[in-house]
Amino acid sequence: MxxxxxxxxxxxxxxxxxxxxxxxxxxxxxxxxxxxxxxxxxxxxxxxxxxxxxxxxxxxxxxxxxxxxxxxxxxxxxxxxxxxxxxxxxxxxxxxxxxxxxxxxxxxxxxxxxxxxxxxxAGLKVAFKKPEEFAMSTEFQNKLDQISALKTAFDALTPGRQRGYLLHFSAPKQSKTRESRVEKCMPQILNGKGLNDV
Structure with missing residues (x-):
């Protein structure tokens, strides 16, 4: 070449x-x-x-x-x-x-x-794991169960944006930190935006 x-x-x-x-x-x-x-x-x-x-x-x-x-x-x-x-x-x-x-x-x-x-x-693609294959923190699952608009908004996100949130929410070891992350990100999810969207 x-x-x-x-x-x-x-x-x-x-x-x-x-x-x-x-x-x-x-x-x-x-x-x-x-x-x-x-x-x-x-x-x-x-x-x-x-x-x-x-x-x-x-x-x-x-x-x-x-x-x-x-x-x-x-x-x-x-x-x-x-x-x-x-x-x-x-x-x-x-x-x-x-x-x-x-x-x-x-x-x-x-x-x-x-x-x-x-x-x-050859047009080969990586088979990405589906969002449901990632761990969901209890703190986020509780919010999804309590707030139907949040569940609807989360389900409407692209798989990549869903993965980003799931990884972000499940990363901390302490429940308090996981809960804080969920609370901070809820408005962004409700607005249809990903974790790093402006």
Missing amino acids: TMNSTNPKVDFYFNEIRKWQQELEQLRTIALGCGFTEELKWGVPCYTYQNSNIVLIHDFKEYCAFLFFKGALLDDHNGILIQQSKNVQSARQIRFTNVREIFDKAPTLKAYILQAIEVEK
């Missing part, structure tokens, strides 16, 4: 980053060498194939990473894909802590990228 050009809108990310500069530049070189279009999405470099998100580059305190949007569908024969948390259903990361790792894994990274492009070309 031919080397695509960098996107000036993305340059600032690489110019501003301090901690993983060499590593991120090398990941960028690999991604651009695979024929992607470089875009800025969610404040980070995102690499697309025919307008579909394939992989993005992001940095954290302890590591930097390639994140494959449909990583769960890739054949991870090298055992290097990482699920960020048990609630992440589709995306998978390959993490790095030094530039040498990236150089050493460059052929493998390209193979995973090509595989991700083939997944996209």
Whole structure:
């Protein structure tokens, strides 16, 4: 594949980053060498194939990473894909802590990228868990039982928005915190909005 050009809108990310500069530049070189279009999405470099998100580059305190949007569908024969948390259903990361790792894994990274492009070309989709398969906190269930308008509004939300609320409400260990979260989010649910909608 031919080397695509960098996107000036993305340059600032690489110019501003301090901690993983060499590593991120090398990941960028690999991604651009695979024929992607470089875009800025969610404040980070995102690499697309025919307008579909394939992989993005992001940095954290302890590591930097390639994140494959449909990583769960890739054949991870090298055992290097990482699920960020048990609630992440589709995306998978390959993490790095030094530039040498990236150089050493460059052929493998390209193979995973090509595989991700083939997944996209084939139109494969990740089978997401349905909202009813997620744990529902007792505190939220009680509110749904007491307020029919809340139940109606919640049922009308998209599955992704429902999942977001269910995970948010069930995460705290203390009942008081779970109850507080439900109370704070009720107006948003009643207005047909998701957890992060403005």
